[in-house]
Amino acid sequence: MKSWYLLVLLVSGAQTLCVTIESVPGVGVDGTIQTELERTVSLVCRPGSAPDLPPREGWEEEEELVWLRNGAVVSLKAGNQKGSSSVCVTPIIHGDNGATFTCHLRRNASIQASVTLNVTYPPTLSGSEEVSVEEASPLVLRCDVFANPPVMSPLWTLNGSVVDLSAGGFTVTNDGFVSQLSASSAERSLHEGRYQCTADSPVYGAKTRVFQVTVTDKTTKFPLVPIIAGVVVVCLTGLFAIISRWSRITKVARHTCCK
Ligand SMILES: *[C@@H]1O[C@H](CO)[C@@H](O)[C@H](O)[C@H]1NC(C)=O
Numbered sequence: 469m470k471s472w473y474l475l476v477l478l479v480s481g482a483q484t485l486c487v488t489i490e491s492v493p494g495v496g497v498d499g500t501i502q503t504e505l506e507r508t509v510s511l512v513c514r515p516g517s518a519p520d521l522p523p524r525e526g527w528e529e530e531e532e533l534v535w536l537r538n539g540a541v542v543s544l545k546a547g548n549q550k551g552s553s554s555v556c557v558t559p560i561i562h563g564d565n566g567a568t569f570t571c572h573l574r575r576n577a578s579i580q581a582s583v584t585l586n587v588t589y590p591p592t593l594s595g596s597e598e599v600s601v602e603e604a605s606p607l608v609l610r611c612d613v614f615a616n617p618p619v620m621s622p623l624w625t626l627n628g629s630v631v632d633l634s635a636g637g638f639t640v641t642n643d644g645f646v647s648q649l650s651a652s653s654a655e656r657s658l659h660e661g662r663y664q665c666t667a668d669s670p671v672y673g674a675k676t677r678v679f680q681v682t683v684t685d686k687t688t689k690f691p692l693v694p695i696i697a698g699v700v701v702v703c704l705t706g707l708f709a710i711i712s713r714w715s716r717i718t719k720v721a722r723h724t725c726c727k
Pocket residue numbers: 480481485575576577578579
């Protein structure tokens with residue numbers, strides 16, 4: 469697994485100055501490093517001649533190096549700047565996907581090399597969920613489709629057949645993060661059953677989540693809001709009565725004290 473590759477990005481005309489980035493895991497020909505969440509990527513930058521050119525004498529040891537992440541300077545410890553400089557990215561998170569690391573000589577920023585991280589991850593689709601929805605209430609099922617490489621729209625099935633959107637009055641939306649299957653008014657004959665959402669990742673294969681949907685009888689809702697409003701009014705009235713009387717009592721008390 470641990471392979472080292474050499475990336476040479478700049479060899480200038482007369483002077484064969486350049487910097488090279490070595491990486492674990494290795495760098496592909498397009499300058500990208502393939503990795504996954506939770507992993508570690510370690511990068512080492514060295515000033516040096518291209519490997520197929522004659523080596524230069526000694527200057528490399530004195531060169532100071534600068535690392536940038538997406539154009540912003542990475543702060544390095546004092547001993548990690550001269551001669552060679554390393555950066556470790558661990559653990560890899562979603563936000564590292566597409567991040568570009570550039571190393572250049574401090575004295576000349578145009579002598580530089582770059583690598584870009586490609587963090588792959590599957591959509592987090594697994595397991596099963598019991599969903600209970602009341603007759604005539606909205607039914608909403610959601611599937612995570614956030615993945616790299618991106619997945620196509622997931623396939624929604626009901627009792628093993630592709631969901632018939634028009635027959636069930638369903639709508640499907642997908643914003644690249646969540647695919648949502650919804651029906652505005654649940655009906656037992658149309659909507660009860662076993663739903664599956666399946667997304668196919670070119671790297672991680674098919675991922676599926678199951679929803680076991682039950683449509684329950686409509687219960688007549690207790691008119692809670694008007695009751696709460698009524699209770700609040702009664703309490704406030706009582707409170708004002710107490711406050712006004714209390715202020716009268718305290719006034720009386722103060723008069724008595726000050727005499
Ligand atoms: C930086 O390096 C480039 C490429 O070798 C060269 O053309 C340029 O003159 C250098 N700039 C300075 C300030 O040394």
